[in-house]
Amino acid sequence: MALQIQKIFNNGVSAEYWKVVKTNIDWLTQKANISVYCYIDKKTRDEGKEPICSKNIQFEAVKDFGGKSEFQFLVTDNIIAKSYELLKKDDFFLGAKDIL
Numbered sequence: 341m342a343l344q345i346q347k348i349f350n351n352g353v354s355a356e357y358w359k360v361v362k363t364n365i366d367w368l369t370q371k372a373n374i375s376v377y378c379y380i381d382k383k384t385r386d387e388g389k390e391p392i393c394s395k396n397i398q399f400e401a402v403k404d405f406g407g408k409s410e411f412q413f414l415v416t417d418n419i420i421a422k423s424y425e426l427l428k429k430d431d432f433f434l435g436a437k438d439i440l
Contacts, residue, residue, distance in 0.1 A: 342382070343424060345436035355380050355392055358436070360423045365415060372399045372414050374423050382439060397430050 343358040355378045362375040377391035385391075399410035410429075414422045427433045 341420060341424060342385070342439040343376075343427060343433060343436040344382075344439050345433055347378070349393070353380075353392060357382050357385055357439070358395075358427075358433070359385060359391075360420060360427070361394075363414070363419055363423050370400070370409065372410070373397070374399070374427060376427065395432070397427065397432070399426055 341360075344356050345358065346354060346356040348354045357379040358376045359379065360374060361377050362373075364373040364375075366372070373396055375394060375396050378393045378395065379385040379389065379391055399414065408416075410426055414426060416422070424438065428436050
């Protein structure tokens with residue numbers, strides 16, 4: 341599972357494949373951090389190449405997500421699938437497509 345959305349970086353490199361590599365949940369503060377690695381494309385990732393960048397996004401309990409906070413939404417059911425759903429709501433990933 342991954343997200344596909346093309347981004348062009350300041351150095352002119354274009355990449356489109358984003359893979360969740362870590363979800364850190366702080367139960368006390370009810371904040372979650374999702375870390376993703378960026379690859380040029382799926383083929384590059386499948387070949388075991390190194391990511392070209394990483395991005396960390398924090399979600400908090402105060403935002404509403406379908407009647408639940410983003411934190412509550414994330415910690416129910418499949419945390420990986422929920423991570424991707426939350427990422428697609430972030431401005432940076434708006435319009436991203438799921439890659440299964």
